[in-house]
Structures are given as C-alpha cells and as structure tokens.
Amino acid sequence: MAIELKMPALSPTMEEGKLAKWLVKEGDEVSSGDILAEIETDKATMEFESIDEGVVGKILVAEGTEGVKVGTVIAVLAGEGEDASSVEAPAAKAEESAEAPQSGEKPAEDKKPAESGTANLHSDIKTPRGPEVPHGTNMKTSTVRDALRDAMAEEMRRDDRVFVMGEEVAEYQGAYKVTQGLLAEFGPTRVIDTPITEYGFAGIGTGAAMGGLRPVIEFMTFNFAMQAIDHIINSAAKTNYMSGGQMRCPIVFRGPNGAASRVGAQHSQNYGPWYANVPGLVVIAPYDASDAKGLLKAAIRSDDPVVFLENELIYGRSFELPELDDHVLPIGKARVMREGKDVTIVSYSIGVGLALEAAETLAEEGLDVEVIDLRTLRPLDKETVLASLAKTNRLVVAEEGFPVCSIASEISAICMEEGFDDLDAPVVRVCNEDVPLPYAANLEKLALIDAKRVVEAVKKVCYR
C-alpha cells in the first residue's frame, strides 16, 4: 500500500512552512533515516527524514512552494511490491469525509488534529498606523520577528557599546530566529552565545552594564528568566536608587513571554505583572511590528534597566512598519488603537488583537468600542486609560495571563481610585483561568482568553 508523506509540524507553533528543497526525486529508493527534503519554518530550516522504506512514487508539492499547510500530502512512497510509477496521488478524501460524514460513521472530527487554545489568541486583524508615525510615511510589511532584529541591528550600528548575549543567539541564529544574521554582521565579540546558565549570564550582563556597556540579554523564554530574576530585580533595578543615582544599569532583558502553543505550564506564563511590580524597572510589552521595533530601539537607548516582553505567537505575524531612518517610540505612552465612545477595552501584547477583534464583532451589534494598547506596563500610562474611561464610562481589561494580582487588577484599582465618578459599571477583568496552563488541547483552550470572552465582558459592562 502506498505511503503518504505529509508536511510535518516542526515546532509547537508551526502551521505551515516552505518546502525549500527536495533531496530525492521520483523513482529513488529510500530507507528509513534518509533525508527527503528541507523544510523551512518561520523559525528554522529543518531536514525531513523518511521513517519508511520504499520508492518515491510521486512528488506532489514542488520545491520552492511556500505556505504548505501542516498535514498536506507532499509525496507518496510505493511500498514493497508496488510499482512506483503507478502510484496514484490520493484524492482529497480527508476533506470530503469531513464535510459530509456518512450516517453511521464516526464523525471525522475525531481525526482532526486537536485545536489548541492558542489558535484562539490569533488575530489577523490589521492595526492602525501609530500616532507617532508622521503622515505620508511609506509603510512596508514586516513580521514582528524582523522588526525586532532590525531594531537591534540598527542600534548596534549606532552604538558600539551595544551587544547581544544569550542562549543560541549567534550560531543557531536565535532559538526563535529573532537574532538571525546578527553574528554575520557584528561578529562573535558582539553577538555572544552563552552556556545554559541564565542566572550567570543575567549577572554578567548586569555587571557589564554597570561597567558602562549596553547589553541586550535574550532569554530563550521569560519562563527561564525566573532562574535569573534576582539579577533583574535585586541587581539591575535597585542599584541606581541604592547608589543615590551614582551607578546606572542600562540593560535590556528581552525574549518571548506568555503562552506559546501546548508547551505546558512551565513554559507558558506571562511575567508582565511580576516585573511591573518592581520600582526601578521599565517594562514594555509591544503588540505589532511598528511598536516592537520603535520601542526596542528606545529600550536599548534608555539609561534604565528594561524588561522587554515579546510573544512567540506574534513573532511570525506581519504588520505595517514605517520606513523611517530612525523609528524610535516613546516609552510610557499607551496607544489608542481604535477610537470609540461606548466602552473601553484596555489590553497589551497578544491581547490587543483579541480586543480589536472583539471591537469589530461588537460594532456589528451597535457598540462603539475604544481599544487601548498599554504598550508599556511600567511606568503605566494612567492618563490615557482615565481619559478614555471619562469618555466611555465603561471599561474591560483583556489580558493573556493569570487574573490574580495582574495588570488587569492594577487597571481596575486605578479606575476605582482615580476614575470612580466616571464609572457607569464595575470594571471587568478578562484573563486566563486561574490554573497552571494545561497541556491537553481542549483544556488549554478552556484556560486561555479568547475574543468571545472579551465580547461577553463588554456586553456585561454595557448591561446588554
């Protein structure tokens, strides 16, 4: 029987990839372990190995094809005793049966890959041009990943004190490809691979900043930064104060933060509220490519220690990016992503997409929603939040993170303390469930915030 070779998922978040190169051709005999093709994901180029023996019958997806969905049949192997040349390409029967299940058969849904909760965090919604981008600026399309990379490269060209250090940032080109190409341009003295030793290299980076350099320290994820949190808080954040303003620590700690896709509780936490709790730190959590670039450049130039929280699920998404020679954005300023008069949704990072999506849904139901992206979590731009509340009198906070002692809790407190007279309804927090993030796809989906929950919360504060 012919064996179907399907486009493999090569990372937890991969949904599609490019079939970069076939290393076999039709008629070739292959055995298990042979490399069949090279597949490029948004994170890396990977080799695709055969696990079967046989003869390559038909190649169904030509090399160079982009956007090949995971699970697509890309080739067919003829098994033992089969004539490779007569092997037929399979009909798209999976789709057919999914569309029209025969009575008496089990529903085809059982065979579909489980849909994770992070699929619900995805939003294709376009973001508007930021208020800081001058009219008439040319815009190009860029992924958040490339925007972050460009920010680092530009700042490294500008200031030779800036260097990048972390696990796999150099020769591997970044565990999430964010530092791709930096080693080639800046060399190994400025793009430094460390051993797996978060506490140690966070300390070395902090010491180097005290000694006058401008380190950008990448954590493979902020989950691993808990091993290093002592240096971020006790060494980096407090030194300027403890020294009476004598000893500065201009450092950026950056990396992905928050839930990825089905990587379980230890790899799926949002540390925004943790760091935002600490005076002496600046905490930034951008959403789109323009903010990622403009705020990372600002963070690298800042004389203060900055925690820069990225999101793995957004790295590969494309947004408009202004073509400016030096796109630097102000730290500590929220951005009104969408103006509205009936109700305000405050969010940051990946939650912004959900908030914008909820706003579109609600517009169809006649609610005019204002969406605010906090962008910086510390110092928090209270003025923008309170001004919006004064206009709409109703507010929801959408946050991909635990609800207890969250940024959402903080915004609620601010609204109560400083905007009480403007409130027509209690502020509602929409966060993840208050449990460690589960692995099972269905449970993960239940645990994570989604646009539907944001919509419901908005209706609640509007008494609809």
Place this chain on the structure above:
Amino acid sequence: MPKAKTPVAETATVADASTDEDFALHSLQAALDADKRYEPSKEELLHFYEQMLLIRRFEEKAGQLYGLGLIGGFCHLYIGQEAVAVGLQSALDGSKDSVITGYRDHGHMLAYGIDPKVIMAELTGREAGISKGKGGSMHMFSVEHRFYGGHGIVGAQVSLGAGLAFAHKYREDGGVAMAYFGDGAANQGQVYESFNMAALWKLPIIFVIENNGYAMGTAVKRGSAETHFHRRGTAFRIPGMSVDGMDVLEVRKAAEVALEYVRGGNGPVLMELNTYRYRGHSMSDPAKYRSREEVQDVREKRDPIEHAKAELMGMGVTEESLKELDKRVRSQVAQSADFAENSPEPVASELYTDVLVESY
C-alpha cells in the same frame, strides 16, 4: 604513584599552562610558594599599616555607633580581615581596574582611599552619605573609584564582577576586575556559572574568596564538602592559590602573581585568602558557634596589624612614631563619626529621586 616534585613547576613560565594540566592549575601557587612575601619599602609598609589601622578603628567606631542606635539595620564589620583588602587593592591599578564585593564592604572602600566621612555618613543614613543615605552599610558604590559595591545578595557580586571583567575585555581597556566573596557565598550556584563563563571567555578577573572560617554561624567544615576553596576552580581549569590572608605582604605578593597571569590574557584566577573575623557575622550575632578562646588565640598569634607593627619596628620605626600614627587615625575616625552624626538626614523629596534615570 605520587608524582615526584619536578623542577617544571618552579622554572616553567605561565605560557606553559595550556599544555600541562597539572602545571596549569598549580603554577601560580608554585610561583607564590617560591617567593612568598612582598618586600616593601618602609614608606609602603607604613602606608599598609595605616590603612589597616584605619579600617580597624573605623569598624570599632561603627560598632560603637550601632550600639548607640545611630546605625541601623545590618552592619557587618571587617575587623580581623584588614590585610586582605589592603594587600590586594594595593596591587591594583586604580585608573583602570575595578573592584566589587558583598555586604561586608566598609574595609574595601577604605582600602581604596574613599573618604571615611561619606562612608560613616552612609552608615548613619544621612544625606551626605556616599549613597545619599539610600543604600546603607551593604549598598555603597563609588563609580569614580571603580568600586562597584556593596551587594546584599550573597554571591551576586561574583556574576556581576564577571560582567565588569567582560566590559574590560570588550573595551580592551587593559583593566582587571576583582570580585570578593566569602566562604559562604562560595557555595552559591551562580559562582560556578560565572567560573565557567569567565574561564570559557578568558575574562580578566580575579575571584577572591575571603575564607574567614564561618558562613554566618556555620563553620566551613559544616557547610562545604571541599574546604580548600582554592581548588574549587579546578573543574573550570581556573588556577587557584591559597594565601595567608593575615599577612599583608603575602597578600600583596599573591596579588602580583595573580595579576601578572590575568593581565597576560590567560583568563581568571581563584585566590583563597585564609583570614578570620574577630567580631560576629553582623552586629546581632550571639557568637554561640565558636569559643572566646578561639578568637583570642587568633588575635594574639595572627593579628595582621600587630604583625605589620613588629615588622615596622624591625625596620627601625619607633614605637613613638607608631603611636603618633595611631592618634592621627583615631582623630580621622572621630571626625568621620562627628560628621556622620551631625549631617542632616535626607530631605523627604529624596524618597522619589533616583528610581529611574530618565523621565517617561
């Protein structure tokens, strides 16, 4: 089979370190053992003596002010360990080298020539203190003197010190970082993370373990599986040296051996300075973990200041002139205490300054 003592260890140069594993890790010890003591001029030794005396009198005064309630919080005195900071720092080049230490930091600052007035005023929490009264005993810094603290988290200064060394190497400024820590801190995990990277990247750093016998109240043998701390770099191919930290001249000599190796681009050195603290871990130490006799014995037989005094008198310095010097030091300390007591507290608005450098 025990190795015969070969002449290799005594005659070979540092350049051989990369080829002979045994030699590499013991070469510096061999170099020190071959010629253990620095030969100072009379003036130099007088200067060391004065610095050690200043630290002792300063610390005694600080203990007194603590008892009077003028100093609060935690206060860790350096009495007994004076020769370590004075001997090591006398060998550094103040124009380019950097120093970092833990919370027992008054002595290192005084050894660097930082004005005792601003240190004492920091201890009393006054505006004129070196950290404007916002740091306290454990958190003092002088970027001007390349003294980077003053860190309250045990072991943190080791990674931070490796970062200072990284900056020296990155800038190619020829500087060496010296990171002090105790026998207690030597058991922290990040110390070994830093050893690994410092050796891997050949960072210009001298790791200094001040082994005063007790991690707070835990005797070394109760807390450390390997009590010979100078061997703790072996797994990272960092050469170690065991040094008598009660003899300022041996300390100075050892520092020179270490500095020559580090300045030669060979990477880090680990020095163990065997010393003793006469006072408690902090001012609130009940001292139940050791006997009075033990402390008295070290005071009588190994005291670094008495040691230097005898040496000076052997060089023809009169008892009278040493008394003069003692008087001068006492007066300097008294002045710093007066200054610290009479300086105003920080103004209330200082509460909100220096949290961040920039305004956003």
